[in-house]
Amino acid sequence: MIIATDDEGIFRGAREFGAEVRMTAATHQTGTDRIAEVAAELDCDIVVNIQGDEAEIEPGAIDTAVDALARSPEAVMSTLACRSSDPERAADPNAVKVVVAPDGRALYFSRAPVPYPRDREAPTEYLLHVGLYAYRREFLLQYAHMPQTPLEILEKLEQLRAIENGYVIQVAETDYEALGIDTPADYEAFVVRERRRHNGGDTA
Secondary structure, eight states: OEEEESOHHHHHHHHHTTOEEEEOOTTOSSHHHHHHHHHTTOOOSEEEEEOTTOTTOOHHHHHHHHHHHHTOTTOSEEEEEEEEOOHHHHHOTTSOEEEEOTTSBEEEEESSOSSOOSSTTSOOOEEEEEEEEEEEHHHHHHHTTSOOOHHHHHHTOTTHHHHHTTOOEEEEEOSSOOOOOOSHHHHHHHHHHHHHHHTTTOOO
């Protein structure tokens, strides 16, 4: 495992607890571009990107993403999604939604609640994106040289660059609930969960 960062504080902190760290350029537009810089020095077929806001990612979820890519030769990258019928999560722009084809190919990622229920009385289930990617290394290196695309810029979602260039992203469903830390409120909820876990369920 390698931590990639352009922040001196993160670099020093990671070194202090014994992590392998790479200091990268500060000019990268996205985390994927940053990972590509490190991947250029690696000898491997698949690179996994665990984003820093997924502090509670489960090891099994990582295996699921890698397996999805290994089983999909037409895909250049894979990711995860979990099902939710919570309308508040659907409306939250920090909770990214994904729409997939029957074979699991990603059709679109959005911060908006997609698919949109035209019949408001019909219950709608959403697929919430989990911030984890597995890439074929050769594609990852190509990705870093692609210019940012219109939808990627509009939604601020780097995976749309691959879709807009016609590449296949395979999405695997998981029971792991996407609880990324994107806002101060998310962090406060994370702290409460950690206290509960360490105190055996007692939040006092």
